[in-house]
Amino acid sequence: MIAGGDARAPSATLLADLAVRALHEEARLGPKPGLVDHRGGGAHDDMDLPLLLASAEALRPVFRSAADAASRTAIGVGLREELGRLGRTGDQVMLRVTRGVNTHRGALWALGLLVAAAGGSRDEREAACRAARLAALPDRHGPARTVSHGERVRRRYGGCGARGEAEAAFPHVIGVALPRLRRARAAGLAEDLARLDALLEVMSLLDDTCVLHRGGLGGLRVVQRGAARVLGEGGAGTESGRAALMELDERLRAHRLSPGGSGDLLAAALFLDMVPWPEHLTEAERGMVACRR
Numbered sequence: 001m002i003a004g005g006d007a008r009a010p011s012a013t014l015l016a017d018l019a020v021r022a023l024h025e026e027a028r029l030g031p032k033p034g035l036v037d038h039r040g041g042g043a044h045d046d047m048d049l050p051l052l053l054a055s056a057e058a059l060r061p062v063f064r065s066a067a068d069a070a071s072r073t074a075i076g077v078g079l080r081e082e083l084g085r086l087g088r089t090g091d092q093v094m095l096r097v098t099r100g101v102n103t104h105r106g107a108l109w110a111l112g113l114l115v116a117a118a119g120g121s122r123d124e125r126e127a128a129c130r131a132a133r134l135a136a137l138p139d140r141h142g143p144a145r146t147v148s149h150g151e152r153v154r155r156r157y158g159g160c161g162a163r164g165e166a167e168a169a170f171p172h173v174i175g176v177a178l179p180r181l182r183r184a185r186a187a188g189l190a191e192d193l194a195r196l197d198a199l200l201e202v203m204s205l206l207d208d209t210c211v212l213h214r215g216g217l218g219g220l221r222v223v224q225r226g227a228a229r230v231l232g233e234g235g236a237g238t239e240s241g242r243a244a245l246m247e248l249d250e251r252l253r254a255h256r257l258s259p260g261g262s263g264d265l266l267a268a269a270l271f272l273d274m275v276p277w278p279e280h281l282t283e284a285e286r287g288m289v290a291c292r293r
């Protein structure tokens, strides 16, 4: 079993709370280039912050069920298919709450897998590896791969998309967003600036099918180079970095380019950063765990 009844493992309720919190914090963070934040819908004319918050809230029971399922079932096709069923239900719940707007499909995919994997993991790397094993397993009832934007884009331009990111154990979360976030904090940056810089670094590297779908390879170059330029100017916390960020935001909104995949992966990084991994127990908690054994 993933969680295996380990008393130190975070509960399904806590994991679901943290997943929703990560989505809320990603949504509220701003100014994010092209993405929904407190200022409005960014490149989206059908979304705003209240809609994103309501969508995140509606997914709480889905995350809880995913964590519950993982605490009862070992990694294998059975759990994969159960998560697939929960993910598809979550998509329906989201579309009902948003009246048909895709607010969180990519985020539900990444966080659903990570929530399921987190319960029995010692740290974020192990969680990402377990999530990757789950993502790679077959799901007989999975969505037909012919209809989605992501699939059309992958056929045309190649790249791996949301599925490939998960199957590779979330390299842009583990190797890009989290290290950047922590480096920025260590350098004394305020939390929102550290998060913006982490988002920008992911944007500068990710082949985001969300961007490719709307703007092709030219659009992807605009996003990647624009984000790299903000960081080159010193990041969101410097005057010239902030000016470059606002310029990029203008550009992405004007061309309807939404770096939604990067938004999803920032939320995934925030989630992994908040989970109280067993290794991160305080000395006092370690003592209590030792006494219980």
Ligand SMILES: CC(C)(COP(=O)(O)OP(=O)(O)OC[C@H]1O[C@@H](n2cnc3c(N)ncnc32)[C@H](O)[C@@H]1O)[C@@H](O)C(=O)NCCC(=O)NCCS
Residues within 6 Å of the ligand: 066, 083, 084, 085, 086, 087, 088, 105, 106, 107, 108, 109, 110, 112, 113, 139, 142, 143, 148, 149, 150, 151, 160, 161, 162, 163, 165, 206, 207, 208, 209, 210, 260, 261, 262, 264, 265
């Ligand atoms: C894998 C998913 C995202 C479908 O992928 P596909 O590329 O076909 O979908 P679509 O284009 O609609 O959405 C992709 C979304 O992922 C995000 N994204 C895009 N590119 C990337 C990338 N390189 N890396 C990470 N995320 C990305 C964006 O938000 C984008 O909108 C998923 O919806 C799915 O298959 N769900 C089935 C239910 C399931 O098994 N869930 C398990 C966990 S609960």
Ligand SMILES: Nc1ncnc2c1ncn2[C@@H]1O[C@H](COP(=O)(O)OP(=O)(O)OP(=O)(O)O)[C@@H](O)[C@H]1O
Residues within 6 Å of the ligand: 026, 027, 034, 035, 036, 037, 042, 044, 047, 101, 102, 103, 104, 105, 106, 107, 108, 149, 210, 213, 214, 258, 259, 260, 261, 263, 264
């Ligand atoms: N702050 C954010 N703002 C907007 N999208 C976000 C944000 N954070 C994450 N996302 C992700 O971006 C994706 C938006 O998807 P996208 O714009 O491709 O929707 P679509 O309906 O598939 O496409 P289109 O609107 O072009 O028809 C969501 O699945 C969501 O997970």
